[in-house]
Amino acid sequence: MAAKTALTVRVHISGVREVLAALKQLPKDASVELKAAALEISKEIAAEAKQAGINEGRQAALVATTVRAAKDRLPVVVAGGNKKLGSNKKPAYKLLFGSEFGANYYDQFGKPHIGTESYWFFKTIKDNQVEISRRWLEAADEVVRKFGGS
Template structure:
């Protein structure tokens, strides 16, 4: 995973204790929970593609092509990277934060010190919060948490009751 990507892991209550308990189960249990988590992350990634396309400003549709699910023990998705996007072939990480968080008069290529006022030439004014990606993750966190806990229960039941 490159440092030029933004990875968001969904906050799940009790995850550290659960993952610690998984250490006593067979390696197949770890693989099974990774499979379930990746399936949940894929569902979230599909929604994130739409969210980044719609709410990510002019670069959103290009940036949406970099959204993907990450295989981990907890659901995780990433966006960005070094892939070249758009007609100027800028790396995805170069447009990532401007598209998701917006820009102000002192940030990025449109800085006020270089061109005077940047009003009207930026993605949108920076207001402190995210416009895309993070609000979606926050909205979907309870659902993902509930489904992940159900998957954990299923895996634990399978591997502790002689199923494997």
């Protein structure tokens, strides 16, 4: 279970409710297979987000070490948490949002505040939204075909 101080991002996928409703009618193994497929997608996007953080700068690179995939029926990526980072041993969650959105008054993040825009974490997920959705829906279709018998 992710710490309360970690940021969990579930990727938005159109039609997900219908797919998950259909899965409830299938054997439990169908859900297990979909979770495995979603985890593989999550691992790839987490690796890409981690690399984006490394490329963004020192603070983001520190926080990027906490980025990981989480197991769920949908692709999920987690960042932050209580892991102590940097020479001052600050918890990752205290660095996450500054490295992601910048800061208005403090020079510590080296980037200006950009409001709801993102420097690396959310941006990476958003940039891959279409591909993530496509791959997950393909995996869900395959699971339904395999366990639904059609």
